[in-house]
Amino acid sequence: MKKAKIKLDFDFQKGSVDKRIFGGFLEHLGRAVYQGVYDPDSPKADEHGFRTDVIKALQRLNLSVMRYPGGNFASGYHWMDGIGDISSRPVVRELAWQSIEPNKFGTNEFMLLCSMLGWEPMLTVNLGTGSPEEARNWVEYCNCNTGTKYADMRAASGRKEPYNVKLWCVGNEMDGKWQLGYVPAEEYAVNAQKTIKMMKDVSHIVEAIVCGSCSPSMSTYMDWDRKVLEYLGDYADYISLHRYVGNPSHDTNDYLAVGVSIDKQIEEMDSVCRFVQAKLKTRKRPCLCFDEWNVWYRNQEMNGKGKFAPHLLEEIYNMEDALVVAQFLNSFIRHADVLKIANIAQIVNVIAPVITTQDNVLIQSIFYPFEMISKRREGISLMPVIIGDTYESKNYGVVNVVDSSAIANDDFLHVFLVNRLMERLSVTIDVCAGKKSRIIFDAGEILTHSAPEAVNSCENPSNIMPCQIKKIKVDKNKILLTLPALSFLALSFKRK
Numbered sequence: 001m002k003k004a005k006i007k008l009d010f011d012f013q014k015g016s017v018d019k020r021i022f023g024g025f026l027e028h029l030g031r032a033v034y035q036g037v038y039d040p041d042s043p044k045a046d047e048h049g050f051r052t053d054v055i056k057a058l059q060r061l062n063l064s065v066m067r068y069p070g071g072n073f074a075s076g077y078h079w080m081d082g083i084g085d086i087s088s089r090p091v092v093r094e095l096a097w098q099s100i101e102p103n104k105f106g107t108n109e110f111m112l113l114c115s116m117l118g119w120e121p122m123l124t125v126n127l128g129t130g131s132p133e134e135a136r137n138w139v140e141y142c143n144c145n146t147g148t149k150y151a152d153m154r155a156a157s158g159r160k161e162p163y164n165v166k167l168w169c170v171g172n173e174m175d176g177k178w179q180l181g182y183v184p185a186e187e188y189a190v191n192a193q194k195t196i197k198m199m200k201d202v203s204h205i206v207e208a209i210v211c212g213s214c215s216p217s218m219s220t221y222m223d224w225d226r227k228v229l230e231y232l233g234d235y236a237d238y239i240s241l242h243r244y245v246g247n248p249s250h251d252t253n254d255y256l257a258v259g260v261s262i263d264k265q266i267e268e269m270d271s272v273c274r275f276v277q278a279k280l281k282t283r284k285r286p287c288l289c290f291d292e293w294n295v296w297y298r299n300q301e302m303n304g305k306g307k308f309a310p311h312l313l314e315e316i317y318n319m320e321d322a323l324v325v326a327q328f329l330n331s332f333i334r335h336a337d338v339l340k341i342a343n344i345a346q347i348v349n350v351i352a353p354v355i356t357t358q359d360n361v362l363i364q365s366i367f368y369p370f371e372m373i374s375k376r377r378e379g380i381s382l383m384p385v386i387i388g389d390t391y392e393s394k395n396y397g398v399v400n401v402v403d404s405s406a407i408a409n410d411d412f413l414h415v416f417l418v419n420r421l422m423e424r425l426s427v428t429i430d431v432c433a434g435k436k437s438r439i440i441f442d443a444g445e446i447l448t449h450s451a452p453e454a455v456n457s458c459e460n461p462s463n464i465m466p467c468q469i470k471k472i473k474v475d476k477n478k479i480l481l482t483l484p485a486l487s488f489l490a491l492s493f494k495r496k
């Protein structure tokens with residue numbers, strides 16, 4: 001049996017874990033909105049048209065912030081189409097996903113959903129076919145007191161008090177040739193500067209998330225980010241990262257090493273931020289916002305063919321995908337000092353942890369690691385030191401057999417472990433909690449399945465789901481574990 005040893009010291013802290021790294025993403029894409037969160041014709045719909053079974057499932061994820069309305073959709077979206085009386089809103093053909101958009105769900109409906117679920121709204125302005133002034137007007141609609149044109153439009157729609165939206169994405173993937181209105185970095189930077197200045201002039205609470213390069217595989221990677229940040233300077237509060245991963249070669253060993261590349265991407269992007277900060281000689285350094293991330297490689301159907309709510313990007317997730325999602329979150333926690341926001345893409349039907357049928361919802365495998373970590377997210381990220389067996393992966397180099405992160409607070413220590421192996425693994429965790437402190441096992445959950453390609457289905461919805469751990473051996477602050485093959489554990493210890 002292979003072995004790994006993890007050292008955790010309460011004095012070796014990385015930074016406070018921002019609850020906003022447990023965010024989501026809702027785009028007008030496929031059945032994410034219509035037949036997803038919003039389905040007035042469903043017998044399960046509430047008085048607002050929201051599906052109550054979907055709402056109940058999403059509540060379990062304890063999502064903190066929600067990005068809307070896209071994504072690629074945002075680069076052709078005009079927000080005024082989605083306000084006012086629902087019966088008079090225009091039906092349009094949207095070009096990002098070649099679908100019919102009736103605009104029945106817009107700003108007010110999204111804000112109501114955020115209020116119901118305790119989400120902080122995060123809006124994406126249109127810098128593809130839109131203008132800086134259109135973005136400025138949307139800020140006035142959302143954030144200003146009545147007495148001016150767009151704020152009065154909000155009041156006329158039934159909401160007198162401002163929504164006070166802080167987080168605004170300034171465009172989406174503007175270096176991607178698939179994007180409506182994609183441009184070179186220099187042109188994006190000029191347009192973004194005009195937009196952000198107007199937005200912040202309207203509302204001082206605005207925090208701007210500027211477009212980073214879409215992916216490490218892009219030719220624009222790093223160079224785009226440097227150019228944009230150098231031009232924008234202190235106007236940029238955050239810069240975005242996007243990443244989708246998969247296992248098209250069906251190589252589980254290689255796929256489960258992908259977490260090290262997430263670390264690499266975060267650290268490379270942070271290095272750009274540090275470089276620009278030094279070059280501009282400014283105190284302000286933008287933080288990182290990983291506002292699109294997930295497993296996505298199987299379902300590549302992206303053309304709605306002029307239909308309403310077409311079935312697009314409806315990925316079915318398996319056990320190994322769940323372990324990769326856990327590694328994303330572990331990486332975010334380990335980089336708590338620089339990564340402040342992250343949004344799993346997406347939340348319902350479209351590359352999502354929840355799938356709807358006409359009558360039910362299906363909880364997918366990737367739902368569970370998010371839920372297991374999110375409910376243990378309060379505290380400071382500790383820096384794990386891992387010693388022990390490794391293996392060499394085809395695409396990601398040498399990796400530890402275990403992937404780990406940890407969160408500590410005054411009362412608890414939470415430890416998260418992924419066994420990357422298709423065999424059992426012995427793990428010892430040495431905890432240095434201070435001379436007068438000791439840890440006692442409190443609760444834990446394990447998610448595992450012997451088959452990496454196992455999935456949940458309507459016929460077998462409980463094929464993959466977590467089990468409670470009733471007992472863990474702790475000897476003088478040393479935690480002794482045997483991890484099953486292909487497993488993810490979330491463990492909580494009381495701190496005495």
